[in-house]
Amino acid sequence: MEPVIFEERQTQIHRKGTQPFDLACNKDSLAGAVSQRACVFCGSRVVLYPIADALHLVHGPIGCAAYTWDIRGALSSGPELHRLSFSTDLQERDVIFGGEKKLYRALMELIERHSPKAAFVYSTCIVGLIGDDLEGVCKKVSKKKGIPVLPVQSEGFKGNKRAGYHAACQAMFRLVGAGDTTGISKKSLNILGDFNLAGEIWIIREYFKRMGIEVVANITGDGRVDDLRRAHGAALNVVQCSGATMDLALMMEEVYGIPHLRVSYFGVEGMAESLYSVARFFDDPEMMARTRELVREELAELYPRLQEFRRALTGKKAAIYVGGAFKAFSLVKAFRLLGMEVVLVGSQTGTPADYQELHDITDEGTIIVDDSNPLELSSFLKEKDVDIFVGGVKERPIAYKLGVGFCDHNHERKEALEGFVGMLNFAQEVYNTVMSPVWQFVPRKVRKAA
Numbered sequence: 093m094e095p096v097i098f099e100e101r102q103t104q105i106h107r108k109g110t111q112p113f114d115l116a117c118n119k120d121s122l123a124g125a126v127s128q129r130a131c132v133f134c135g136s137r138v139v140l141y142p143i144a145d146a147l148h149l150v151h152g153p154i155g156c157a158a159y160t161w162d163i164r165g166a167l168s169s170g171p172e173l174h175r176l177s178f179s180t181d182l183q184e185r186d187v188i189f190g191g192e193k194k195l196y197r198a199l200m201e202l203i204e205r206h207s208p209k210a211a212f213v214y215s216t217c218i219v220g221l222i223g224d225d226l227e228g229v230c231k232k233v234s235k236k237k238g239i240p241v242l243p244v245q246s247e248g249f250k251g252n253k254r255a256g257y258h259a260a261c262q263a264m265f266r267l268v269g270a271g272d273t274t275g276i277s278k279k280s281l282n283i284l285g286d287f288n289l290a291g292e293i294w295i296i297r298e299y300f301k302r303m304g305i306e307v308v309a310n311i312t313g314d315g316r317v318d319d320l321r322r323a324h325g326a327a328l329n330v331v332q333c334s335g336a337t338m339d340l341a342l343m344m345e346e347v348y349g350i351p352h353l354r355v356s357y358f359g360v361e362g363m364a365e366s367l368y369s370v371a372r373f374f375d376d377p378e379m380m381a382r383t384r385e386l387v388r389e390e391l392a393e394l395y396p397r398l399q400e401f402r403r404a405l406t407g408k409k410a411a412i413y414v415g416g417a418f419k420a421f422s423l424v425k426a427f428r429l430l431g432m433e434v435v436l437v438g439s440q441t442g443t444p445a446d447y448q449e450l451h452d453i454t455d456e457g458t459i460i461v462d463d464s465n466p467l468e469l470s471s472f473l474k475e476k477d478v479d480i481f482v483g484g485v486k487e488r489p490i491a492y493k494l495g496v497g498f499c500d501h502n503h504e505r506k507e508a509l510e511g512f513v514g515m516l517n518f519a520q521e522v523y524n525t526v527m528s529p530v531w532q533f534v535p536r537k538v539r540k541a542a
């Protein structure tokens with residue numbers, strides 16, 4: 093099969109080394125191209141749902157509620173209200189006469205039944221079309237029930253997934269500042285952009301604890317409404333997955349003067365540098381010494397085991413397609429540590445700065461792609477004859493149909509991949525997949541030479 097690249101998408105694909113780098117990105121998906129991207133509502137949903145003691149109500153037709161807890165299986169150490177999916181299930185009658193009354197009744201009943209600390213109400217495409225007054229209904233219910241009821245303006249059609257992140261941050265920001273910050277340590281921070289998949293935030297919290305730092309709020313993995321309300325008492329915001337929660341960090345910086353650091357908990361370099369950058373921020377020699385000791389201890393255990401995987405994997409080829417480009421940086425470095433070559437890398441929501449950085453850290457010949465679709469990805473995987481494809485649930489069938497190994501590095505993963513221990517888990521998973529004997533029976537499809 094020849095590469096299937098629509099004329100209008102040519103500028104969103106770059107082959108490093110062939111021409112000056114100028115990748116178009118952060119624009120609406122091409123109609124009809126069946127983008128791998130999710131909608132605005134899904135963008136909001138994946139950011140907010142890990143808040144475990146809040147009610148999450150999708151105002152729209154039942155189909156939108158197909159995005160359930162499972163698409164980002166955020167774990168909670170306490171309440172698990174976030175695992176329940178609620179929808180107002182709008183029907184033709186509601187579309188004609190409006191869905192506000194139904195929404196009001198649903199909210200009143202659900203709050204009565206589940207006693208949440210707050211409620212998030214998600215607007216979907218149809219609600220944007222019929223013009224229900226979400227804000228008005230939420231205000232009324234909030235007054236009656238005495239809890240924050242927050243509209244999330246996430247109509248699916250109003251932009252790309254990044255617009256959903258922004259809507260989620262705006263909703264969360266309405267909670268920040270309402271809580272008591274008495275007793276919060278000067279050496280404290282909020283963790284932004286970690287969603288506690290497979291318990292990852294617990295690994296990171298433990299590192300910060302060993303460094304002598306108090307974590308005020310998890311935003312949003314294993315998140316709690318009351319913690320968000322006092323998050324403005326922290327000295328620092330550390331932001332991973334910059335697309336999802338960066339807007340909240342910027343709002344907190346502007347209003348409360350809290351600085352932020354971009355971090356990554358994936359890969360050895362990313363993890364170590366993240367901890368060091370936090371220690372440097374607090375400018376405390378004892379904390380820096382504790383951090384060095386922590387990194388030394390973790391690496392002493394990790395490196396000998398990584399070498400075993402490296403011996404087997406050196407020279408194998410990897411392709412990466414993830415939601416946020418920031419994760420892709422760490423993955424490129426992690427594969428390099430394993431001796432592997434990254435031949436394709438792309439994201440759904442990268443910015444020009446993200447793609448420039450990807451361009452800088454990748455090898456000549458690497459394909460860099462923004463907002464791709466199944467036909468393009470299949471074509472690139474065949475052309476580059478990759479051994480493993482890293483992505484999420486929508487990329488998995490593409491890999492398997494081509495007889496290519498797959499590693500889930502997205503919201504659905506069940507294996508902790510963050511932290512030093514996460515790097516080991518990642519190496520193990522890549523090794524198991526690439527070296528699996530199953531590939532003898534599933535011949536890989538590669539593009540035939542012309």
Ligand code: SF4
Nearest residue numbers: 131133156216217248
């Ligand atoms: S909000 Fe719109 S695009 Fe998103 S799932 Fe619902 S109908 Fe589909």
